[in-house]
Amino acid sequence: MASIDSQQFKKLIREHCSTQEQFCEKFGTNRATVRRWMVDGRLPDNKLEELANFFSVMRSDLQTPGPVDSKLQAEIGKEVEQVIKESGEDLSYSDYLFWVNFIYQRYSQLGMDLEALKVNLKKTR
Numbered sequence: 116m117a118s119i120d121s122q123q124f125k126k127l128i129r130e131h132c133s134t135q136e137q138f139c140e141k142f143g144t145n146r147a148t149v150r151r152w153m154v155d156g157r158l159p160d161n162k163l164e165e166l167a168n169f170f171s172v173m174r175s176d177l178q179t180p181g182p183v184d185s186k187l188q189a190e191i192g193k194e195v196e197q198v199i200k201e202s203g204e205d206l207s208y209s210d211y212l213f214w215v216n217f218i219y220q221r222y223s224q225l226g227m228d229l230e231a232l233k234v235n236l237k238k239t240r
């Protein structure tokens with residue numbers, strides 16, 4: 116079972132469909148099931164993937180965020196700074212934050228630890 120951010124789920128339904136009924140019809144489910152997902156905050160893993168595809172978002176955009184590992188995030192920031200320095204490119208602060216958060220979310224979602232992250236970031240250089 117996967118967790119789902121009910122508020123984000125509701126927002127995506129409003130953005131992509133006129134009503135919850137229309138969403139149910141397009142997605143191939145019923146209102147009781149959608150209501151259960153919203154109230155319980157959980158749904159089958161395969162449905163989370165289907166929802167992400169339906170809304171054209173990443174799975175993590177639908178999931179309830181977990182606690183932030185500030186040590187891991189800081190280490191990612193250092194690695195991103197190193198890649199920027201080695202490339203000789205300029206990167207705005209907002210782009211820097213985007214990449215730090217993107218990498219953090221991806222590796223957190225995959226359950227990688229700090230050492231595995233460093234190995235994978237070094238491979239990309």
